[in-house]
Amino acid sequence: MPRYTDIHSHILYGVDDGSKDMECSLRMLKAAEKENIGRIILTPHQKPDRHCVSVEGTYKRIAVLQDTLRQNHIDIKLYPGSELLYHSELTERLEAQKVCTMAGSHYALTEFLPNEDMQYIRNGLYDLICAGYWPIIAHAERCHALVKDLDNIDELIQMGCYIQMNAGSLTGDWGFGLKHASRKIMKEGLVHFLGTDAHSDKGKRVPKMENCAKWLDKKLGSQAAAKLLYQNAEAIFADEEL
Ligand SMILES: [Fe+2]
8 A cells, every 4th residue: 555645744853832842853754654654734723822933944944844854864754834723824924824724736735623513613614615715624523513413514515525533533642522423424435635743753752654644544445435535635745626
């Protein structure tokens, strides 16, 4: 099987609550390589009430990291991105190119707080779609409004949204409740992309994909697994709608 694409990761150093420095990033990337990950979109947090990394800062750090990978003979390709906490000025910030979309495409990884209500989520995503972006809902399995009624996820997909799930949610790293909800969403065919949402070089937030890949292969079959693990992500790099 070709190597996996991780579309949600906090491996970029010194920009959020993820990797603290270059050395930590390198250890995380070595772990990612062992997990058969070949492409990673780096998605540092962008939150309205905090000082966050600029687009230039993201590109600069990625160039340094990519160079370090080359020197260490680690074959992983890095791409710019961000995890955008939705707020009323997000569309404006995207249009002004103050924050990164996914690998320079129309896809925007958009996060909502777990307790956000459906009306707020729907309106926010509609706002992004009207401005020409293709929102990917970050770890949708963590949004209570979406988990409690899968029709809500379906409605957002019909509207033009895409769903990202964390590999660790599916495999039970974050408890039974999240595992159960994630597997239900996955079996309904409501997921487009996977991410590790890796934050650290140790503990349960290290980059992990292989266990999830095994589960997908066993429960959904190799074709569906391939789509989730690397094929669908091609649409992001090609800047085409899935
Ligand atoms: Fe994240």
